[in-house]
Amino acid sequence: MQGQWTGASVESDDGKPDPEMWTPVDVPGRPTVFQDADAVAYRTEFEDPRSEGSGRAVLELRGLYAHARIWLNDDLVGTHDAYFRPFRHSFEPAETNELVVECRRPQDRFGGIHDTDAVPSEEAIPGIWWDVSLETYPETFISNLDVRPRVDGDDAAIDVRAVVEAGEPLDDRLTFSLRPEGDFQSRGMMDRAQVQAAAGERTVVTHTIEVHDPSLWWPRGHGPQHQYSVRAKLGDFTTSVTTGLCEIDRDEDGLLVNGEPVSGRGFTVQAATPADIKLAADANATIVRLHAHAPPQAVYEAADEAGLLVWQDLPLTGPGEFSVSRGEDVVNNLIWTYDNHPSLAAFGVHDDPVDLFPDVLGSGYMDRLRMRWRTWRADYDHGPAESLAERLPDDRPVFPVVGPVGIDPDAAAVYPGWDYGTADSTEWVLDHYDVGDVVAEFGAGAVGLGDVTDPSGFDEAKHAAHVADEDDPHASQRYQAKVVSQVAETLRLRDSDLFTAFALRDTGDAGMGVLERNGTEKDAYQSLTDSFEPVQAFLSDPTPGATTELTVINDTPEEVEGIVKWVAGDMEGDTEMAIPAFDRDTLGTLTIPDDADGLSLMVALYEENDEGEMVETRAVGNDYLI
Secondary structure, three states, X not given: OOOOEEEEEOOOOOOOOOOOOOEEEOOOOOOHHHOOOOEEEEEEEEEOOOOOOOOEEEEEEEEEEOEEEEEEOOEEEEEEOOOOOOEEEEEOOOOEEEEEEEEEOOOOOOOHHHHOOOOOHHHOOOEEEEEEEEEEEOOOEEEEEEXXXXXXXXXXXXXXXXXXEOOOOEEEEEEEEEEEEOXXXXXXXXXXXXXXXXXXXXXXXXXXXXXXXXXXXXOOOOOOEOEEEEEEEEOOEEEEEEEXXXXXXXXXXXXXXXXXXXXXXXXXXXXXXXXXXXXXXXXXXXXXXXXXXXXXXXXXXXHHHHOOEEEEEOOOEOOOOOOHHHHHHHHHHHHHHHOOOOOEEEEEEEEOOOOOOOOOEOOOHHHHHHHHHHHHHOOOOOHHHHHHHOOOOOOOOEEEEEEEOOOOOOEEEOOEXXXXXXXXXXXXXXXXXXXXXXXXXXXXXXXXXXXXXXXXXXXXXXXXHHOOOOOOHHHHHHHHHHHHHHHHHHHHHOOOOEEEEEOOEOOOOEEOOOEOOOOOEOHHXXXXXXXXXXXXXXXXXXXXXXXXXXXXXXXXXXXXXXXXXXXXXXXXEXXXXXXXXXXXXXXEEEEOOOOOOEEEEEEEEEEEOOOOOEEEXXXXXXXXXX
């Protein structure tokens, strides 16, 4: 939407904002001039966009953070309180039109990480964050099309909800069609549904498309990412939505996608962008957890294309009570906004409801007693979060509470080597607190190579407790890399269903990310890339003088054959392997020399070529810092 925008910090009341002075601003965006404002009004003028003065105009605002009121030509035409759900308004424009949008900070606990100090203040400015558009439509048209795919074994269906705006009396049929998106072959389908409405009426048409012989969407490494286009046609007007068919479940055997086991290993992402999806996929992740926020649609579209699963949190984090009824509205908007995406794999409700570790606990006897005392005294009422969880779809895993050990979380946040103990404490924490097969968070912080002027989301005191020379970025990053790789490998050796490292990318100049804010790699990014390899070799105890088991894990749907090689000081050796699909094998033990300062493993994979010869197809390494 072209035009000059202005903005002003305002006192929110019941009336249309009328500030004394408007300042030129860029919209969409987050104007830093309003960084400390609780409410900001944005204003623009536009001409009638219709070429012949007929039909309707539709205004669409995306990323309205967080609570908004919208005025057109002095009329309050709508309110909005779900920034991830587009606001759409159809109207008949005047020759010249004034649009005023007031955005206020959240007051209801559902601002997510943008309502905390986890992100820089300039990232949480009330405003129109993502997009503004003004389009023209015929008098009668489909103003919104939502789809929800469902798969249950061999049965598949797509629930469709179409919103029709009738400019004139309507008695017609909506035509729904399903077509493959891309170059794969699959059956197309066509259905019709009756629609009736009086002139000026808005009506909702619901329909279910039964899908025969569906081509499924698979996670990366398990199959193709098939998608379909669902189209709705009314007269000459057509609109469409892209979706995919994927069945996701979790049982005693772990995470299942289309009935096949999938290792859920990946990253927690803050303020996600499409670029983050590629960065996670490049690091061998199979899932990303969107930490207490909801992203632009482009993030999900990137995940659909990349075959990366998405764990979607509600924008709800930190201690404090919240309204369940308000949460139900958020849940409903969240489902209809993202449920068309086959990558949507799981939900989280309340994140970090208790802060048990504001300061560091060491690894000694007294510190373990203090940790036991804190966790024993911890108190949290799961009831409200579980009530919200019941409102979420039951065809995907749902984790009502994501939090520290001690409050019996559904998905645990465990931070050995950061909040308490060392990375060597991982097994003790997991066993002592009976942590299940889902770990929502683990990690350690590190500084980047630049100056730390904005430490948002970074606990400098905890960093100083673990890194002797806290001003040395290389020492900081080596420590982070050692912690995250050791915890990740422990979780893989324990056959954990689902775990995500916190976090993929920093929000400030330092942080828990394995990447800096601008995407520059820290040492831990490569360490986790190695630890997340679908076929990888691990040691149970990589310390000098230890006799340790050598285990190879194969998280792929195919059997793999090859050789595992190792080098530690003056010691080296190799052994053959053949690991069935979705399996593992302990190939024996090796003793690490007392004077070794590092150990390297390499897995060389072989396949038979057309001549019947076994040839190396890929080699992956795993280096241990001792």
